[in-house]
Amino acid sequence: MEVLAYLIPISLFLGGVGLVAFIYTVRSNQYDDPEGDARRILSDEWDDKPKS
Amino acid sequence: MTAQLSSGTAACPGCIAAPAEPARPVPEDVQIALSLPGIHCSACIANVERALNAHPGVEDARVNLTLKRAMVKAAAETRAADLIPVLERAGYEAHELDPGALSATQSDKAGRDLLMRLAVAGFASMNVMLLSVSVWSGATDATRDLFHWISAAIALPAIAFSAQPFFANAWSALRVKRLNMDVPIVLAILLALMTSLWETALSGEHAYFDAALTLTFFLLAGRYLDYRTRAAARSAAEELTALEVPRAIRLVDEAEEEVSVASLAVGDLIIVRPGGRMPVDGEIVSGKSELDRSLLTGETLPVFAEAGLAVSAGEVNLTGPLTIRTTAVGEDTSLHRMADLVAIAESGRSRYTSLADKAAKLYAPGVHILSALSFLGWYIYSGDIRTALNIAAAVLIITCPCALGLAVPAVTTAASGRLFRKGMLIKHSTALERLAEVDTIVFDKTGTLTSGTPELTNLEDHSRADLEIVLALAEASSHPLSVSLAKSARNAGIKPARLEDVVEVPGYGTEGTYRGQRVRLGRAAWTGAPKGDQTAAWLAVTDQSPVAFFFSDSLRPGAAEAVQAFRDGGKSVVLISGDTRGAVQTLADKLGIETWIAEALPQDKATHVQELSDQGRHVLMVGDGLNDTAALAAAHVSISPASALDAARAASDIVLLGNDLSPIADACDTAVKATKRIRENFRIATVYNIIAVPLAVAGFATPLIAALAMSTSSITVSLNALRLR
Numbered sequence: 001m002e003v004l005a006y007l008i009p010i011s012l013f014l015g016g017v018g019l020v021a022f023i024y025t026v027r028s029n030q031y032d033d034p035e036g037d038a039r040r041i042l043s044d045e046w047d048d049k050p051k052s
Numbered sequence: 053m054t055a056q057l058s059s060g061t062a063a064c065p066g067c068i069a070a071p072a073e074p075a076r077p078v079p080e081d082v083q084i085a086l087s088l089p090g091i092h093c094s095a096c097i098a099n100v101e102r103a104l105n106a107h108p109g110v111e112d113a114r115v116n117l118t119l120k121r122a123m124v125k126a127a128a129e130t131r132a133a134d135l136i137p138v139l140e141r142a143g144y145e146a147h148e149l150d151p152g153a154l155s156a157t158q159s160d161k162a163g164r165d166l167l168m169r170l171a172v173a174g175f176a177s178m179n180v181m182l183l184s185v186s187v188w189s190g191a192t193d194a195t196r197d198l199f200h201w202i203s204a205a206i207a208l209p210a211i212a213f214s215a216q217p218f219f220a221n222a223w224s225a226l227r228v229k230r231l232n233m234d235v236p237i238v239l240a241i242l243l244a245l246m247t248s249l250w251e252t253a254l255s256g257e258h259a260y261f262d263a264a265l266t267l268t269f270f271l272l273a274g275r276y277l278d279y280r281t282r283a284a285a286r287s288a289a290e291e292l293t294a295l296e297v298p299r300a301i302r303l304v305d306e307a308e309e310e311v312s313v314a315s316l317a318v319g320d321l322i323i324v325r326p327g328g329r330m331p332v333d334g335e336i337v338s339g340k341s342e343l344d345r346s347l348l349t350g351e352t353l354p355v356f357a358e359a360g361l362a363v364s365a366g367e368v369n370l371t372g373p374l375t376i377r378t379t380a381v382g383e384d385t386s387l388h389r390m391a392d393l394v395a396i397a398e399s400g401r402s403r404y405t406s407l408a409d410k411a412a413k414l415y416a417p418g419v420h421i422l423s424a425l426s427f428l429g430w431y432i433y434s435g436d437i438r439t440a441l442n443i444a445a446a447v448l449i450i451t452c453p454c455a456l457g458l459a460v461p462a463v464t465t466a467a468s469g470r471l472f473r474k475g476m477l478i479k480h481s482t483a484l485e486r487l488a489e490v491d492t493i494v495f496d497k498t499g500t501l502t503s504g505t506p507e508l509t510n511l512e513d514h515s516r517a518d519l520e521i522v523l524a525l526a527e528a529s530s531h532p533l534s535v536s537l538a539k540s541a542r543n544a545g546i547k548p549a550r551l552e553d554v555v556e557v558p559g560y561g562t563e564g565t566y567r568g569q570r571v572r573l574g575r576a577a578w579t580g581a582p583k584g585d586q587t588a589a590w591l592a593v594t595d596q597s598p599v600a601f602f603f604s605d606s607l608r609p610g611a612a613e614a615v616q617a618f619r620d621g622g623k624s625v626v627l628i629s630g631d632t633r634g635a636v637q638t639l640a641d642k643l644g645i646e647t648w649i650a651e652a653l654p655q656d657k658a659t660h661v662q663e664l665s666d667q668g669r670h671v672l673m674v675g676d677g678l679n680d681t682a683a684l685a686a687a688h689v690s691i692s693p694a695s696a697l698d699a700a701r702a703a704s705d706i707v708l709l710g711n712d713l714s715p716i717a718d719a720c721d722t723a724v725k726a727t728k729r730i731r732e733n734f735r736i737a738t739v740y741n742i743i744a745v746p747l748a749v750a751g752f753a754t755p756l757i758a759a760l761a762m763s764t765s766s767i768t769v770s771l772n773a774l775r776l777r
Contacts, residue, residue, distance in 0.1 A: 004195070008202060012179060019175040026167055036117030039094035 081111060084124040084132045085149040086139070087291060091120055096144070103142040107135060119287065121149070149294040163276075163283055169214040170272045176210030177265035181759075184262040188756045193255075200252040203261040207245065215241055215268045217275065233412040233457065236419045237271060240264075240448040247445040250438070258442065263449045263758045270766045271457040278461035278481070281468045285477045289707055292694055300331040303375065313381075320378045324369045326530065333380035336361045340559030341372040342531070346498045347677045347697050349630045352506070352605050353587050354533075356559055356575065366678055366697060371531050372558020404688075406482045407730055408460045415456065423447045426749045439751070446753040450744045455765035459733035462773035467726035470776065475710035476691075476719055483705035485730070486689040487723035489670040493618050494661060494683070496675035497629035497639055500693065501615075502605035503711070506533055506587060508540040509602045516546065518599060522591050524548035525562045525573040528555075533589045533603060534562070534573070561589070569594045586634055604638060608693075610714030615643045617717035624669075628652050628660060630679050658682035674716065676700055691716060722776075729776055733769045740765040 025031070091100060097115045100122060104113035109130035115122045124135065132148035139146040183199040191199060218241070222234040241264050248259040298313035303321040313331040316322065321337065324330055342354040345367050354370055357363070363376060365385040405413075427444035431437060468478045478484060495501050511519070523541040526534040527548060551571070554564035561574015572592045576583050579592035581600065592598040618625050627648040629636045636650035649660065657675075661683045664671050673680070673687035676696035681703045684690040690704040693711075701707055708715065744761045747753050 004198075008183075011182065012206075015175055015179050019171060022171050023168060026164055026171075031167075033116040033118045036097060036115060039117060040097060042094045043098050 081125050082128055082130065083151050084126055084130065084135065085151045085294070086122045086124065086132065086135065087147045087149050087295065088115070088120050088122055088139070088144055089147075090145045091115065091117060099142055100139060100144055103138055103144075104135060107138050110135070119291075121291075122146075147295055149291065150298065151294075160283065163279055166217070166272065166276050166279055169216070170269070170276055172210055173214040173265060173269040173272050176206050176214075177262065177269045180206055180262045180265050184259075184755065184759070187259075188754075196257075197252065197255045200248075200259045200261070203259065204249060204252055207248075207261040207265055211241060211245065211264060211268060214272060218268075218271065231412065231416040233408060233416065236416045236448070237267070237452065237457070239420070240445075240452045241267060243441075243445045244449050247441050251442065254438075258755055260445065260449055260755050260758065263452075263755060263762065266759065266762060267449070267452050267454055270454045270762070274458040274461045277458075277465045281461070281465045281478070282481060284472065285468065285479050288477050288709070289479055289701065292698075292701060292707065298331065301325070316378055316381050318378050318381060322376050322378060324374050324376060326369055326371055326373065328369050330363050330365050330367045330369070330376070332376075332378045333362070333364050333385045334376040334378045336363060337375045337377050339372050339374040340557075341374050342370040342559055344368040344370055344532075346504060349677075349679055351631055352498050352502075352504075352635060353632070358559060371529070371556070404482055404486055406460070407485055407727070407734075408456070411456060411459075411734055419448065419451045422451065422745070422749070429749075430751070443748065443751050443753075446751075446758065447745065447748045449758050450748040450753055450761055451741050452762065454762050455737035455740065455769045456734065458766055458769050458773075459737060460730055462770045463726050463729045463733065463776060466773050466776040467722055471715070471719055471722055474715045474718060475708065475712070476715055477707040477709060478705070479707060480705040483689055484723045484726050486670070486705070487672065487720055488727040490623065490672040490689060490720060492624045492626065492664055492669040493672045493674065494626045494628055494664070494687065495615075495645075496657075496673075496677060496680045496683075497627060497631055497636060498605065499676040499695065500674055500680075501608060501611045501627070501639065501643070501713070503608045504695075505606055506536045506603035507606040508537055509604050510600075511540050511544060514599060514601070517549075518591060518593075519544070519546045520549035521551070521566055521571050521593070522573055522601065524551045524566075525554065525564060525571065525591075528562045528564070531561075533587070533601075536603065537589060537601060566593070605635070607639075607642070608711065608713050610712035612643055613714045614716050615645060617714070618720075619644065621717070621720070626660075626664075628657050628683070630654075630657075630677075652679075654679040654682055658686045661686045672720075673704075674713075675704075691719075726776060729773060733772055736768055736772065737765055 030037075088096075088100060091097065097117060100115050101113050104110050104122065104124055107130075109127040110124055111127065112125040113122055114124075124130075126135075136146045136148065180203045183203050187196050187199050215238070218234045218237050221232065222238040225232040225235060244260040244264040244267075248261050248264070251257070251259050299310055300313050300316055301308050301323045302311050302316065303323055308323060316332055322331070322334070326341065336357055336359050338359055340358045343357045343363065344354050345351055347368070348364060348366050357369075357374065362379070363374075423444045426447050427440045430440035430443050434440065464478075464481070464484055467484055471478060498504060514522075519541050523538055523546050526538040526541070528534075549566060551564035551566050554562060556562045557574070557578075560578040561572060563570060563572040563574075565571070571594075572579050573589055576588065576590055576598075579590040579598045581590040581592070581598040584600075587603040587605075588600045589603070590598040590600050615625055624647070625645050627636065627640050627643075627645045629648075629650055630652055631650060633650040636648055640646075640648040649656070652660070657680060661671050661673055665686070665688065670688040673684050673690045674692070675681075675684055675690070676693050678697050678699055680692075681697075681700050684692060684700060684703040689706070691706045691708055692700045692704040693708045693713075694701075695711075696704075696707075706719065740761055744753070744757070747757060
């Protein structure tokens with residue numbers, strides 16, 4: 001049963017990573033335009049940098 | 053010079069094109085919001101953004117396809133009016149939106165907050181469930197205690213964070229000594245946590261941490277669904293408001309400048325061009341024209357306007373430019389005074405208790421009494437406070453209104469989604485339930501049953517020669533009657549006669565010379581004809597008596613079908629209008645409406661709706677004008693078309709987005725179905741309780757049974773709601 005000492009913290013940590021990632025996406029407005037983002041992925045005229 | 057100085061005080065820096073004065077700091081970038089109703093694909097996004105970014109002055113443009121909107125960051129002197137033609141050349145319809153009216157949607161704080169709590173509750177309940185499954189499948193002794201302690205460590209902070217909305221609601225209800233659905237929820241959550249902690253400390257067998265967390269998760273999911281439905285309706289309603297950008301043309305020292313309506317002061321001179329709407333109350337100083345007052349009074353006959361006439365905000369100028377001296381602005385305008393009427397009449401919906409509240413009223417005391425009784429019973433029977441408290445907690449958790457919390461939002465979300473696809477926005481949370489009870493429908497005439505555009509009725513009564521002259525005269529004017537007349541004549545294959553010296557005389561009509569004779573098309577008095585109460589334009593040729601062209605308001609598409617559907621459904625239909633008897637009677641006969649009232653003042657409309665309500669009827673009011681606003685608020689439930697005035701839309705529960713009226717009848721059907729589903733869901737939840745409660749009271753309930761009962765009832769209820777789609 002010693003394996004529990006590793007597995008429980010690991011499972012909690014991984015779950016926590018998921019939660020933090022979700023909170024990050026909510027905070028950075030990534031759910032504002034789900035439909036547009038789904039289609040933008042098909043457009044090939046986008047580079048990584050925003051026009052400034 | 054004064055023009056430039058005062059332009060510095062304009063509220064919106066993007067509204068003025070004046071060059072920056074040296075003394076002013078570097079102008080900041082402006083945000084321009086554009087509505088793009090036509091975009092639908094990735095090519096549209098790319099084309100719109102490319103077109104906008106290519107425009108000088110635009111710093112950044114970003115399209116939001118979900119909202120069908122573009123947000124443009126641009127240099128201070130850029131105006132939306134410059135960008136719209138750019139997009140039109142690219143093939144996209146664009147309208148300017150007022151960024152001020154949109155601000156609420158952009159920072160969607162409440163929704164984000166709820167989503168965050170939902171995420172935390174979901175994360176915590178999954179982890180705790182993992183540990184609980186191990187316990188249920190046989191972990192014992194020290195391992196079980198360890199799992200329980202870890203569960204407690206996750207559950208306590210997670211619930212402290214994510215269940216806050218319930219704590220707040222329950223507290224606000226208890227403070228005014230009332231019970232709502234949140235009181236038993238909070239009690240169940242707190243009691244579950246308390247007894248579970250106690251059990252864990254005594255290394256007991258049963259802990260309900262998972263139940264407390266899943267309960268929170270499911271209930272938050274219900275809240276979030278509910279919120280999303282309303283947020284979608286709210287943002288669409290806001291967009292309608294934002295489409296009317298409040299601008300006016302102010303005259304300062306003979307120079308025109310565009311300013312926001314909010315910055316107008318009493319005594320300012322403003323110019324209202326033909327087709328423009330009066331932004332404020334005032335008095336005409338110069339100019340002659342005709343005014344369309346239908347949105348305020350329901351009259352379809354345009355009113356002659358010249359210097360000295362008082363005008364009110366909301367009237368539409370038809371033919372000539374008018375200069376107006378402002379007499380009242382903002383809160384003092386007749387538009388806003390009308391809104392006070394609404395405040396008085398606002399009782400239709402506050403009287404209504406939603407189905408969920410009714411259920412809570414029955415349910416909350418029942419659950420509390422049951423739980424208290426089982427506590428007492430077990431305490432007397434076994435003399436052990438720990439057993440008794442455990443069983444009382446189990447009863448509360450099993451009866452937890454998990455399914456009840458989802459029963460209403462799941463159905464309203466499905467129904468609102470369905471109606472939204474048909475072009476209806478449900479603005480109020482209980483609007484559907486109230487719509488299901490409707491048995492009497494009151495319609496307004498102008499702008500609601502009719503589309504507000506005139507239609508020629510007696511084309512065949514006239515000689516070809518007359519029609520040729522009329523067509524030539526009508527095409528020289530943009531007055532709604534002329535436009536309609538010209539269209540009918542062209543459709544009948546008439547060619548315009550050759551006239552000379554055709555001029556439009558604003559406020560009166562058009563005149564010209566035909567083979568040396570003076571010909572006139574216009575108002576009765578101007579052409580020497582008798583005055584009637586029907587909408588008409590008169591043609592006068594010098595040596596003949598004037599002939600009349602009669603118009604009736606054309607029916608809105610779907611109006612006849614909607615009225616027919618209501619009559620077939622056994623509901624009574626009433627027509628109340630501020631228009632003249634003749635016009636109202638004609639329309640009522642055409643649609644087969646037996647009860648009609650003409651020449652009604654705004655207050656009469658509200659009083660009549662009130663009288664119907666006092667007779668025990670549930671009135672659905674459909675109206676668009678300012679004169680309908682009080683009636684809209686007084687009715688049990690109200691609908692207004694998107695073309696309605698802002699005040700009317702604000703007072704109604706449902707906004708009809710399209711031009712077609714027929715979805716109204718469908719909406720009533722959907723509402724009846726939705727209410728049926730809500731009741732079904734309550735019954736499903738009750739059935740689960742009837743099975744599970746005896747187990748809990750008898751002391752056989754385990755955390756596993758509680759988890760199963762809770763999840764299955766919630767899922768069944770959601771699936772039942774989905775049948776509505």
